[in-house]
Amino acid sequence: MLACGVPTARLLTAQGLPGERLGGSGPPGGTRLRLVTVTGDTWYLDEQRALKDALGDAVRVVNAYTVTEAFGAGTYFELPDGRHPSEDGREPVSLIGVPLPGTYLTVRGDRPRFRGPIVLNGVHTGDDGRLRDDGLLEFLGRHGTYAAAERALHGHADVREGLVTEVETEHSKGVKVVAYAVAAEGRTLDVVDVHRHVCHALLSDAQPHTVVPVPSLPRTRADKVDRTNLPLPVAVGTALGRKGGAGGHAAPASATGCLVAGALLLVAFFALLAWLFTDLLWPSSTDVSAVPSPYAGYFRLLYLFENVSFGVGMAFLLMGRPGMSRAGHPSWFTTLAHLSVVWLLVAWWPQDNLYRLAAKTDWAEQTFLVYTFNVSLMVAAAVVAAFAAVTPKWRRKLGR
DSSP states (O other), X not given: OEEEEHHHHHHHHHHXXXXXXXXXXXXXXXXXXXXXEEESSOOOHHHHHHHHHHHOTTSXXXXXXXXXXXXXXXXXXXXXXXXXXXXXXXXXXXXXXEEOTTOOEEEOSSSTTSOEEEEETTEEEEEEEEEOTTSOEEEEEETTSOHHHHHHHHTSTTEEEEEEEEEEOSSTTOEEEEEEEEEXXXXXXXXXXXXXXXXXXXXXXXXXXXXXXOSSOOBOTTSOBOTTSOOBOTTTOSTTSXXXXXXXXXXXXXXXXXXXXXXXXXXXXXXHHHHHHHHHHSTTTTOOTTSOTTHHHHHHHHHHHHHHHHHHHHXXXXXXXXXXXXXXXXXXXXXXXXXXXXXXXXTHHHHHHHHHHSOTXXXXXXXXXXXXXXXXXXXXXXXXXXXXXSXXXXXXXXXX
């Protein structure tokens, strides 16, 4: 029997050693090694199958789950002779199976078959899991971690192992979600491709801001990942007061300047278009020849603000969504809030020009304008307020 941690299991899988070479002399046609148990960290079903294939059918490969606080209690999952249905799924899954004899297992939560804390013999393990319809326990990682993002990271062909965590930025209470990835044997990580893969798999979950390639993940004496001793991306800085590390690339300072310059050019371009098209679309709407001084100047300044606001709205339409997506809201909510901000900025230019030309007693046109602009602006403001005030679902799960 061999009891090992996940790193050792991955090493055995990478070497591809047959069971006979591990066991030395033994019974004819067999090997001394009959059982391998792997514990200590998240071990995915495809990794368990790969080790089983590497060691041969004569060796039983078990994913075991135990915690120090619940000594003697735990769960286990052994691969069947044939393929398990979950092996054909699109998303990596870690199965820790059924309770050991004498173990009382519960997964606490609002609803059955949903994510909740794992409790063994009355002891809270600090891990999350889910009881599936087939009666097996699925391991979902430590409570408060980015389990979905880590599963997506594992699903990339070039990634051997990885984790996703939060690091503080130089700004007060600023937080960045960072993915750390270790390249698979004989492969080179393309961090842009890995980042795209993870974000594509997390349309409504927390998406990492960056992917940092590392040669290996730091581990504790218990062979578990040490999340407190990770190298920091260069761009994040040293706000955590821990050692800085290699990996990741700081964006050049000129990149921000280029974005600002580009945004200002877009604002000026669309503001100029608005000024040019005002008299073409609404003739005489900005005529202040009958307005006494100094009020005529105030109205001209108002028209300038409307044109510039239109320019800002169009620039935000083209450039603003990536920044809003970092808040972590679902894609549909981010899109709705993005368009709402755009409408709040661009609506003033057509609205005021139409109002100035509309007859005060033309009730049909007045009603049309009120509902087209006033009411829609109220709705847009409510959407933006909700976007700013509501905590994303994934942050609520993390207690943030």
